[in-house]
Amino acid sequence: MSNTAKMIVDKDFIISTIDNRLYGSFIEHLGRAVYGGIYEPGHPQADEQGFRKDVLSLIQALRVPIIRYPGGNFVSGYDWKDGIGPKDQRPDRLELAWRTVEPNQFGLNEFVDWSRIAGTDVMWAINLGTQGIDDARNIVEYANHRSGSYWSDLRIQHGYTNPHSIKTWCLGNEMDGPWQIGHKNAVEYGRIACESAKVMKWVDPTIELVACGSSGSGMATYPEWEAIVLDHTYEHVDYLSLHSYYGNHENDTATFLGRSLEMEDFIRSVSATCDYIKSKKRSKKKLSLSFDEWNVWFHSNEADKKIEPWQIAPPQLEDVYTMEDALVVGCLLIALLKHSDRVRMACLAQLVNVIAPIMTENGGAAWAQTIYYPYMHASIYGRGQALVPLIQSPKYDTNTITDIPYLESIAVYNEEASEVTIFAVNRDLTNSLPLEVDLRSFGNCTILEHLVLENSDLKATNTSAQPNRVQPHNSGNAKSDGNRINASLSKASWNVIRVSLH
Incomplete structure (x- = not known):
């Protein structure tokens, strides 16, 4: 095979019309995600409700469509x-999942207020660890019922006349994990999830529900967990969740960049399990997936072991992301787009300070980490139809993953804007990669811009002192010739080639 990568894109070969919720995120009461992250009364940039406006500005630029809240492991012990x-x-509580003190100064109503300013919808996770059916129906009544009942009238008493109309709900979190408060086996969880789903939808039939899948493909119970849980819940839920985190513990960048192939295998396996239960039940419903926790997470593991317990909002899971992490996040985003017919929602975990694209200092600055940029580009330019990428690319092998293509790419067609956007990662760590894209069904094209995220140091990071050390430039070299695009993708780079159709 030549060293040139080639891709053919046809507007009739559609993977999906992308659900914008594919670009969701996640905020948990963990570390400084809430306190010192999105909420810090007394900060110079805080508004009258204590919401940090500098953080809101960074989030608004991402156009985050939905945010999962309030956990995470936290939710399984949360009232x-x-x-x-x-x-x-409001009481101070010992928070057992992360061994901190939760002051409860930020809760449901504050998060709904904050979400509206941020321009995002709420995905609320209920507690199926220490709570159950009664609290499941009560919180839906409090949040979504108009008036005339105990819980809806209590919301009104708290100053919220109109319902919050939260439409997406998670039935617990990672209930397969022994680390989870109220951990259950698959039958136990399937039963409580089924019964909770029934009463929640009886209170508000318009809501959508996400059942817990495995908390990772490495769990001993995977994928039997999915099959058993869906046996109980299939006709009552709308999505099944997937969680997966990726790291470079061995400092093997070539393998690290291939981890998105593992994400794709995970998605395919869970989809197959859903379809098995669909067939078993003779159901007409095709279950969608919610990949509601995904990211790179490994940098902070050792530091987190040294944290003194029972503090309020100590720094936890504060990964400082590198250029190579941004490349992996770019590959993971492309993997989600390639499976966007099945994965309708996804949440980059998390959004601020905790394994996050945005970092802050208490009382100080806020800045974008390296992974902020591929996430932002995908969210802004990845709206429309995901098109099947027919790719020829040179490949490489590592000790643990084989047949890794140097080119990871997909195209998104935005018919309304008459644009095609090509997202592309060159995984080659030493050489640039010539790319030829055949847009044969689109007519003549003009390059709008070719954004590139690259850095000569793959371990480069953004910090408070150097917030712009790693950031994209628009000096890419893509050129158009009729309906063909030619570019040279620099080594170890994330690329966004925006094409105008005429």
């Missing part, structure tokens, strides 16, 4: 009632 009503009457 949502602690976080409503007058703040001076």
Whole structure:
């Protein structure tokens, strides 16, 4: 095979019309995600509700469509009632999942207020660890019922006349994990999830529900967990969740860049399990997937072991991301797009400070980490139809992953804007990669811009002192000739080639 990568894109070969919620994120009561992250009363940039406007500005630029909240492992021990009503009457609680103190100064109503300013919808996770059916129906009543009942009238008493209309709900979190408060086996979880789903939809039939899949493909119970859980819940839920994190513990960048192939295998396996249960039940419903936790996570593991317990919002899981991490996140985003017919929602975990694209200092600055940029580009330019990428690319092998293509790429067609956007990662660590793209069904094309994220140091990071050390430039070399695009993708780079159709 030649060293040139080639891709053919046809507007009639459609993977999906992308659900914008594919570009969702996640905020948990963990570390400084909330306190010192999105919420910091007294900060110079805080508004009258204590929401940091500098953080909001960075989030608004991402156009995040939906945010999962309030956890995460946190939610399995959380009583949502602690976080409503007058703040001076809210209790401090020992938070056992992360061994901190939760002051409950930020809860459901504050998060809904904040979300509206941020321009995002809410995906609320309920507690199926220490709570169950009764609290499941009560929180839906509090959040979504108009008036005339105990919980809806209590919301009104708290100053919210109109319902919050939260439409997406997670039935617990990672209930397959022994680390989870209230951990259950698959039958136990399937039963409580089924019964909770029934009453939640009886309160509000318009909501959509996400059942817990495995918390990772390495779990001993995977994928039997999915099959058993869906046996109980299939006709009552709308999505099944997937969680997966990726790291470079061995400092093997070539293998690290191939981890998105493992993500694709995970998606295919879970999809097959869903379809098995569909066939078993003779159902007409095709279940969608919610990949509601995914990211790179490994840098902070050792530091987190040294944290003193029972603090309020200590720095936890504060990965400082490198240029190579940004390349992996770019590959993972492309993997999600390649499976966007099945993965309708996804959440980059998390959004601020905790394994996040945005970092802050308490009382100080906020800045974008390296992974912010591929996430932002995909969210802004990845709206429309994902097209089947017919790719020829040179490949490489590592000790653990084989047949890794140097080119990872996909195209998105935005018919309304008459644009095609090509997202492309060159995994080659030493050489640039010539790329030829055949847009044979689109007519003549003009390059709008070719954005490139690259750095000569793959371990380069952005910090408070150097917030712009790794950032994209628009000096890429893509050129158009009729309906063909030619570019040279620099080594170890993330590329966004935007094409105008005429």
